[in-house]
Structure formats: C-alpha cells, structure tokens
Amino acid sequence: MNLTVKVHPVVLFQIVDAYERRNADSMRVIGTLLGSVEKNVVEVTNCFCVPHKETDDQVEAEISYALDVYDLNRRVNASENIVGWWATGSEVTNHSSVIHEYYARECNNPIHLTLDTSLQGGKMGLKAYICVSLGVPKGVKGCMFTPIKVETICYEPEVIALKLAQKTVGTRNRQVEPMMDLAQIAEASEKLLGLLNQVLQYVEDVLNEKQQPDNAVGRALLDLIHSVPNMTHDQFATMFNSNVKDLLMVVTLSQLIKTQLALNERLTMLSTT
Amino acid sequence: MADSKITYVQCDGLAAMKIVKHCHEESQGNMEIAQGALLGLAEGNRLEITNCFPFPKSTDESVDEEEYQLQMMRRLRRVNVDHFHVGWYQSSDIGNFLSLTLLESQYHYQTSIEEAVVVVYDTQKSAGGFLTLKAYRLTPQAIQMYKDGDFTPDALRQLKIGYEKLFAEIPIHIKNSTLSNIMMLELKDMVQEEEGSHFLDLGTAGTLENHIRAMMDRVDELYQEASKFNKYQQTVMRQEQDKHRQLNRLAQENAARVAKGEQPLPEDDVLKQFRPLPVPPRLNPMIVSGQINTISQHINQFCSQSLAKLYLTQALQGAKEARGESK
Numbered sequence: 001m002n003l004t005v006k007v008h009p010v011v012l013f014q015i016v017d018a019y020e021r022r023n024a025d026s027m028r029v030i031g032t033l034l035g036s037v038e039k040n041v042v043e044v045t046n047c048f049c050v051p052h053k054e055t056d057d058q059v060e061a062e063i064s065y066a067l068d069v070y071d072l073n074r075r076v077n078a079s080e081n082i083v084g085w086w087a088t089g090s091e092v093t094n095h096s097s098v099i100h101e102y103y104a105r106e107c108n109n110p111i112h113l114t115l116d117t118s119l120q121g122g123k124m125g126l127k128a129y130i131c132v133s134l135g136v137p138k139g140v141k142g143c144m145f146t147p148i149k150v151e152t153i154c155y156e157p158e159v160i161a162l163k164l165a166q167k168t169v170g171t172r173n174r175q176v177e178p179m180m181d182l183a184q185i186a187e188a189s190e191k192l193l194g195l196l197n198q199v200l201q202y203v204e205d206v207l208n209e210k211q212q213p214d215n216a217v218g219r220a221l222l223d224l225i226h227s228v229p230n231m232t233h234d235q236f237a238t239m240f241n242s243n244v245k246d247l248l249m250v251v252t253l254s255q256l257i258k259t260q261l262a263l264n265e266r267l268t269m270l271s272t273t
Numbered sequence: 274m275a276d277s278k279i280t281y282v283q284c285d286g287l288a289a290m291k292i293v294k295h296c297h298e299e300s301q302g303n304m305e306i307a308q309g310a311l312l313g314l315a316e317g318n319r320l321e322i323t324n325c326f327p328f329p330k331s332t333d334e335s336v337d338e339e340e341y342q343l344q345m346m347r348r349l350r351r352v353n354v355d356h357f358h359v360g361w362y363q364s365s366d367i368g369n370f371l372s373l374t375l376l377e378s379q380y381h382y383q384t385s386i387e388e389a390v391v392v393v394y395d396t397q398k399s400a401g402g403f404l405t406l407k408a409y410r411l412t413p414q415a416i417q418m419y420k421d422g423d424f425t426p427d428a429l430r431q432l433k434i435g436y437e438k439l440f441a442e443i444p445i446h447i448k449n450s451t452l453s454n455i456m457m458l459e460l461k462d463m464v465q466e467e468e469g470s471h472f473l474d475l476g477t478a479g480t481l482e483n484h485i486r487a488m489m490d491r492v493d494e495l496y497q498e499a500s501k502f503n504k505y506q507q508t509v510m511r512q513e514q515d516k517h518r519q520l521n522r523l524a525q526e527n528a529a530r531v532a533k534g535e536q537p538l539p540e541d542d543v544l545k546q547f548r549p550l551p552v553p554p555r556l557n558p559m560i561v562s563g564q565i566n567t568i569s570q571h572i573n574q575f576c577s578q579s580l581a582k583l584y585l586t587q588a589l590q591g592a593k594e595a596r597g598e599s600k
Contacts, residue, residue, distance in 0.1 A: 009290060013286055013456070017450075020452060021354060023353065049352040051352055072344060076327045076328070076329050077298065115456075117452065124456050124459050126459065155294070157297045157396075160404050161404050165290070165447055165457065168286070168448065184403060236587075236590045244583060250481065257488070261562050261565055264495070265435050268426055268502060
C-alpha cells in the first residue's frame with residue numbers, strides 16, 4: 001500500500017484561504033480534494049471548501065453543496081475527479097472517520113489530507129492518510145488512518161508564480177510586484193554566484209582538511225566542470241558575435257516598425273474625407 | 274465621465290496561482306483561450322482580487338454561461354468568499370490579446386461595473402520563466418468611442434484616441450496573508466531549487482522566431498487595412514474631380530441658357546449623382562496597430578534579456594580562458 005500523494009501549491013493556498021475565511025464559530029474547515037489517480041500516485045490538482053458544522057458528538061456536512069460544486073467544476077475541467085478530502089487542524093478526530101466514510105462512497109480509497117493551520121510545534125505540517133480497515137474476521141471491523149508520503153509537484157509556470165509569491169515573505173507589507181526581465185536575470189545570476197561560492201568553500205575546506213571529502217560530491221563536481229562546453233576563443237567569438245548581431249538587428253527592426261506605426265496613425269488622422 | 278480612480282490592483286497569491294493553473298492546463302490541451310471571472314472588492318484607489326473561478330469553454334453550447342456564473346458565485350458566498358465581481362481574466366499568446374472581442378467584453382464589463390479590469394496572463398512568456406500578469410482598463414476615450422459606435426477618422430480625431438490610448442495598464446501587486454507566508458515557507462523546503470531557473474537558457478531562437486512570425490502576420494493585416502484606406506481615398510478624390518467637372522459643365526450650360534433667356538438648371542441634380550462614400554471604419558487597423566505595438570515591446574524586452582545572458586557567457590568564457598592561459 002505504498003501510495004504517494006502529490007499536491008499542487010494551488011491546493012494549499014486554497015486551504016489556507018478557506019481557513020482564514022471560516023465562520024466565527026468553526027474551529028476547523030473541511031473540503032473536497034480533486035485530482036487524478038495513476039498507479040500508485042494520487043495527484044491533487046484542485047480543491048474546494050465545503051460548509052460543515054461540528055459539535056462534540058455530531059458532525060454535519062452539506063453533501064448537496066459538495067456535489068453541486070463538483071459538478072460545476074467538471075464543466076470546466078472534466079478530468080478532475082474526487083480523490084479525497086482535506087481538513088485543517090493537527091490531528092485526526094473521531095468525526096474524521098464519519099466524513100471519511102462518506103467520501104469512501106464517492107471515490108475509491110479516498111485520501112485524507114491535513115494542513116496544520118494551528119501551527120502546532122511551530123510548523124504548518126502537511127500530512128496525508130488513507131484508511132486501512134482492520135479487525136478480526138467475523139468481528140467488528142474498524143478502520144485506522146495510516147499516514148502516507150506526501151510531496152509537492154508543480155507545473156512549470158506554477159513554480160515561477162510560486163517563486164514570485166514567495167518574495168512576499170520577507171517584506172513588511174507582504175506585497176510584491178512582478179519583476180522586470182532583466183532584474184530577474186540579475187537575481188538568478190546572483191543566486192548562481194552564491195551557489196558557486198558554496199561549492200568553492202567546500203573544495204577549500206577539503207583541501208585544508210577541515211572537512212571529509214565525499215565521493216559522490218566529487219563526482220558531481222567533475223560532471224559540473226565537464227559540462228562547460230569547451231570552445232576555442234575563435235569559435236566562441238564567432239558564435240557570440242553572430243548571436244549579438246541577430247538580436248540587435250531584430251531590435252532595430254522592431255523599433256522601425258513602431259515608428260512606422262506611429263506615422264501611419266498620424267497620417268490617417270490628417271487625411272480628410 | 275465618472276472614472277473611478279483605480280490606480281493599482283492587488284492580487285492575492287491564491288488568485289494568481291489559480292489563474293496560472295487554469296491557463297496552463299488549457300494551453301496544454303488545445304490552443305484555446307482560457308477565461309474566467311475575478312472576484313474581490315474595490316477600496317479607494319485599490320482594486321483587490323481575492324479569488325477567481327474559470328469559465329467553461331465557450332464551444333460547449335449546452336452550458337449556459339450566465340447560469341454557471343450565478344451558481345458558482347452563490348456557492349462561493351456560502352464559504353464566505355467575496356462575491357463581488359470585479360473583472361475577468363484571459364490567457365494570451367505572445368501578447369496577442371488585443372482583439373475586437375476583448376474590447377467588447379471589457380466595454381460591457383466596465384459599463385456595468387465601474388472598476389472592472391481585465392487581467393491578461395501570457396502563457397508563452399510565463400512558461401519561459403517570467404510571470405506576466407497585466408491588468409488593463411479601457412480609457413474613458415475608448416469607452417466614449419465605443420458608446421458612439423462611430424469609428425470614422427473624424428470621430429477618432431475628435432476624441433484624440435489612437436492605438437496607444439485604447440487601454441491603460443494598471444500596475445498589479447501580489448499580496449499574501451501572514452498564514453500564506455508561513456505555508457509558503459513550508460513549501461519552500463518541498464519544492465526543489467533547480468526548477469524554475471531554466472530561463473537562464475541561452476536557446477533563444479525558438480521564441481524569437483514565434484514572435485517575429487506573429488509580428489509578420491500582423492503587419493500583413495495592417496498593410497491590407499492601409500491599402501483599403503488608400504483605395505478609399507483615391508475613389509473619394511476621383512469622385513470629387515468628377516463632381517467638379519460636372520459642375521463646371523453645368524455652369525457653362527447655365528451661362529448659355531441665361532444668354533438665351535432660359536432658367537438656369539439647378540445644381541441639385543448633379544450633386545445628387547455623387548453620393549458620399551462610406552468611410553471605412555478605423556477600428557480594425559487600430560486594434561492591429563495596438564497588437565503590433567505590444568509584440569514589438571515584447572521583442573525588445575526579450576532581446577535585451579537574451580543579450581544580457583550572452584554577455585554573461587562571454588564573461589564566463591573570458592574567465593575560463595584567463596585560467597587556461599595562466600596555467
């Protein structure tokens with residue numbers, strides 16, 4: 001039963017947002033997870049919140065609401081199916097098994113995801129469980145929530161969006177603007193520089209015998225050095241110059257087109273019928 | 274005309290991520306444009322976008338769009354999501370978002386909701402490594418022009434509108450709540466470092482080709498529009514000349530008739546022969562010019578960053594050679 005759960009960042013954002021918008025009397029929020037299942041991997045791509053009420057001995061969730069929203073979502077994305085449900089909070093409670101039973105009717109082997117928004121232990125823990133039935137045959141069957149591995153997975157544009165959104169972490173007003181291209185390249189090269197410095201530091205330490213050499217790291221370093229293409233000065237100069245020339249020519253042409261556009265506009269304005 | 278002073282747009286991380294996910298998934302399947310609604314609230318000069326939801330594809334006729342929107346908004350209100358409709362978003366390809374449909378839709382939105390914006394997400398550029406989310410609003414002149422429905426050059430000149438003044442771009446910020454920040458810190462450990470840095474790739478030819486091809490198509494269109502307009506002008510001139518010739522002949526005839534003592538013929542008959550020709554509308558060429566403008570801006574940006582990357586590699590090569598020589 002080695003299932004792995006791969007979660008997209010969108011899902012986590014949505015859970016946090018639903019928790020922030022919860023009703024004043026609710027302690028936690030629950031909702032449905034949507035995605036697809038393939039062999040041993042469950043990929044969760046979307047989720048939505050389901051209104052529910054919890055008291056000490058009872059739990060009520062609006063089933064019809066959940067079905068409605070799932071239906072609406074199917075109109076947009078027909079490939080997303082119900083794969084489980086999520087809840088905020090740090091642990092699995094008694095009520096969870098009731099809710100889980102309901103979801104077991106909707107899909108095959110639902111997974112249960114918890115995001116610890118109460119920040120116990122100073123971390124917002126992300127955990128996933130599946131329900132394993134246990135008990136003696138011919139006896140009362142019970143089920144136990146077994147933890148399974150959970151990872152994050154992103155589409156490429158999602159990674160980029162996430163990296164931008166993450167920049168709000170350090171700022172005071174939690175805001176950030178999308179960056180200009182050149183600024184991003186500058187930042188990436190600075191990061192590369194930092195990484196290279198770390199590698200250099202490691203090599204120095206090993207040479208000065210401050211640190212034990214590691215064969216795997218050594219092999220990786222060798223790969224790194226070899227991956228820089230080996231070109232003579234002339235070869236490089238030709239490649240560089242031709243590329244620069246191409247780019248400059250394209251820039252000139254596009255500027256020319258822009259001027260022509262402006263001219264065209266003014267001329268049509270001038271002409272009288 | 275009352276124009277609510279929206280000076281900037283604040284977008285929640287959640288809404289941005291949802292837009293990215295939806296547009297990316299659509300672009301993977303078929304090349305159709307992904308659209309959706311933006312929800313949030315307007316406060317002073319700031320428009321906040323707190324959530325969004327995608328629209329079903331317009332090719333599916335069995336789906337009633339209005340119905341879908343209403344149902345969706347009602348459901349979201351149950352879970353305390355802002356249900357004030359503040360605009361819509363659309364994916365685009367290499368900046369070709371400016372089209373007649375976009376103008377019309379935004380016009381309808383802005384007339385019914387004062388602060389509506391359209392957020393455009395550029396799929397190609399974002400996949401290449403630069404998240405491109407831009408918010409636009411129609412300028413008051415554009416709204417006036419649309420209301421009049423009159424696209425002749427005279428009307429445009431009066432309104433002082435050109436392809437540059439159709440849309441006003443509004444700066445967009447991304448904002449996250451503190452809890453989201455905590456969540457992202459957790460996420461940072463889980464997402465790998467190398468992903469998302471492939472925009473340092475030197476292979477620029479492919480994207481550049483696409484841009485230039487798109488630009489060529491647009492320029493061809495503009496050329497056709499321009500020749501249409503030129504032909505119109507030539508016919509007008511020829512018409513004027515014919516009219517003058519007829520009038521002169523009439524004047525001569527009249528002079529002859531007056532000499533004979535008869536009534537001069539009225540000019541109206543002649544004038545009636547030459548009806549004014551309809552002026553071709555300038556809306557299409559303006560839109561195409563706007564598109565060409567955005568494409569050329571994109572090309573400029575792209576070339577500048579490619580040049581930067583090339584110079585980086587030159588520095589690297591220089592350093593390598595220096596080491597080689599010093600050994």
